[in-house]
Amino acid sequence: xxxxxxxxxxxxxxxxxxxxxxxxxxxxxxxxxxxxxxxxxxxxxxxxxxxxxxxxxxxxxxxxxxxxxxxxxxxxxxxxxxxxxxxxxxxxxxxxxxxxxxxxxxxxxxxxxxxxxxxxxxxxxxxxxxxxxxxxxxxxxxxxxxxxxxxxxxxxxxxxxxxxxxxxxxxxxxxxxxxxxxxxxxxxxxxxxxxxxxxxxxxxxxxxxxxxxxxxxxxxxxxxxxxxxxxxxxxxxxxxxxxxxxxxxxxxxxxxxxxxxxxxxxxxxxxxxxxxxxxxxxxxxxxxxxxxxxxxxxxxxxxxxxxxxxxxxxxxxxxxxxxxxxxxxxxxxxxxxxxxxxxxxxxxxxxxxxxxxxxxxxxxxxxxxxxxxxxxxxxxxxxxxxxxxxx
Amino acid sequence: xxxxxxxxxxxxxxxxxxxxxxxxxxxxxxxxxxxxxxxxxxxxxxxxxxxxxxxxxxxxxxxxxxxxxxxxxxxxxxxxxxxxxxxxxxxxxxxxxx
Numbered sequence: 001x002x003x004x005x006x007x008x009x010x011x012x013x014x015x016x017x018x019x020x021x022x023x024x025x026x027x028x029x030x031x032x033x034x035x036x037x038x039x040x041x042x043x044x045x046x047x048x049x050x051x052x053x054x055x056x057x058x059x060x061x062x063x064x065x066x067x068x069x070x071x072x073x074x075x076x077x078x079x080x081x082x083x084x085x086x087x088x089x090x091x092x093x094x095x096x097x098x099x100x101x102x103x104x105x106x107x108x109x110x111x112x113x114x115x116x117x118x119x120x121x122x123x124x125x126x127x128x129x130x131x132x133x134x135x136x137x138x139x140x141x142x143x144x145x146x147x148x149x150x151x152x153x154x155x156x157x158x159x160x161x162x163x164x165x166x167x168x169x170x171x172x173x174x175x176x177x178x179x180x181x182x183x184x185x186x187x188x189x190x191x192x193x194x195x196x197x198x199x200x201x202x203x204x205x206x207x208x209x210x211x212x213x214x215x216x217x218x219x220x221x222x223x224x225x226x227x228x229x230x231x232x233x234x235x236x237x238x239x240x241x242x243x244x245x246x247x248x249x250x251x252x253x254x255x256x257x258x259x260x261x262x263x264x265x266x267x268x269x270x271x272x273x274x275x276x277x278x279x280x281x282x283x284x285x286x287x288x289x290x291x292x293x294x295x296x297x298x299x300x301x302x303x304x305x306x307x308x309x310x311x312x313x314x315x316x317x318x319x320x321x322x323x324x325x326x327x328x329x330x331x332x333x334x335x336x337x338x339x340x341x342x343x344x345x346x347x348x349x350x351x352x353x354x355x356x357x358x359x360x361x362x363x364x365x366x367x368x369x370x371x372x373x374x375x376x377x378x379x380x381x382x383x384x385x386x387x388x389x390x391x
Numbered sequence: 392x393x394x395x396x397x398x399x400x401x402x403x404x405x406x407x408x409x410x411x412x413x414x415x416x417x418x419x420x421x422x423x424x425x426x427x428x429x430x431x432x433x434x435x436x437x438x439x440x441x442x443x444x445x446x447x448x449x450x451x452x453x454x455x456x457x458x459x460x461x462x463x464x465x466x467x468x469x470x471x472x473x474x475x476x477x478x479x480x481x482x483x484x485x486x487x488x489x
Contacts, residue, residue: 099407160406198409207410213419219401220408226401 082109118357261290353387
């Protein structure tokens with residue numbers, strides 16, 4: 001049985017990567033992700049994890065080194081945040097398009113300028129379309145569990161795609177939580193060995209990353225799209241099996257007090273914990289409000305979202321990223337679009353807030369719900385509400 | 392590839408579009424990019440200098456049975472370097488439609 005221990009979330013991630021027996025870690029330190037790769041460096045240096053640790057000169061190189069490692073069939077891991085994720089941007093597309101099962105944790109951080117090391121989801125949203133499986137987690141235990149699941153999902157022959165796990169910088173990375181770390185034997189049974197079907201091998205030469213003329217590129221992209229959408233089924237199976245083994249269950253969209261709720265709030269990441277406190281209070285006051293926690297961001301869980309909101313009248317969505325000049329936050333845009341053709345759907349009200357580490361308290365979430373209900377009745381001249389800005 | 396390019400479906404591609412057949416780039420026709428093609432005048436060529444053969448960036452110039460240099464038009468992209476560099480003015484570029 002796993003023992004409950006108090007551990008910093010970043011350190012717990014490193015321990016999970018060790019439990020998953022990663023072969024190669026290529027990393028460049030960046031706040032607030034640094035503790036993850038720092039502790040992994042210690043684990044490798046101390047001989048606790050038998051892996052190649054490649055301290056590279058940039059995030060672009062970190063991801064490139066992971067590509068190379070993955071190409072020979074090694075289990076590769078890296079972590080980054082904010083500007084680092086931006087610097088690896090072009091290589092992210094290569095990783096998913098070449099179908100390399102790399103696992104990466106992203107300690108979500110606002111983007112410059114002005115320089116901010118604090119949390120929001122601007123970095124995550126800028127890599128939305130890179131073709132990675134993307135999971136947003138709410139707390140430390142969820143990160144650890146999903147790092148373990150990520151290797152299994154990524155390396156599944158029916159998937160073979162990289163997985164990105166988004167965790168809020170500082171809110172999660174730097175806190176100490178009571179956590180259950182599974183035992184090595186249990187993890188070994190859960191994650192089978194990585195067997196990439198066409199690795200680089202001098203005895204059986206292949207060309208990877210060759211160019212594709214217009215007559216092939218469209219077919220290549222469709223193959224990738226079909227594959228990413230089909231991955232949802234395997235993700236669900238993996239979460240089910242994880243739950244059966246470790247008694248912690250995950251789903252693409254988690255509903256908290258949603259049954260019979262006419263007003264729903266949708267959040268992602270660590271805000272979901274804070275928002276649930278506000279929901280608890282409002283429920284005690286007899287209000288029919290509920291919370292949707294969106295966990296699986298790519299592939300997008302269309303059916304689960306439609307099911308979860310079909311009986312609600314108002315859906316209030318909080319985005320922790322701004323799409324400049326656009327229709328609102330990216331999450332709100334996508335959910336609204338997913339519901340557009342439904343006959344019965346709630347009014348969707350978008351908020352953008354919590355940028356660059358600005359806190360939202362439980363009282364703040366209560367205000368969001370109240371303001372959302374107000375806008376649903378009065379309408380608004382703005383595409384979305386921008387939270388807490390001083391006029 | 393066993394199939395012609397225009398019959399390959401998305402299901403035929405290997406994962407990540409990996410190419411499992413070594414050396415099949417030779418089957419890729421680059422000659423259809425060309426807007427001009429080189430015409431070799433064997434009466435001006437001494438068969439010895441090899442400048443066109445050496446300087447062709449595509450490596451598509453080869454000797455014919457009589458020992459004269461000619462471009463393989465399956466690959467020749469019509470860049471015109473051979474015509475510019477030929478010291479005997481034995482190569483001229485003509486428009487494809489001529």
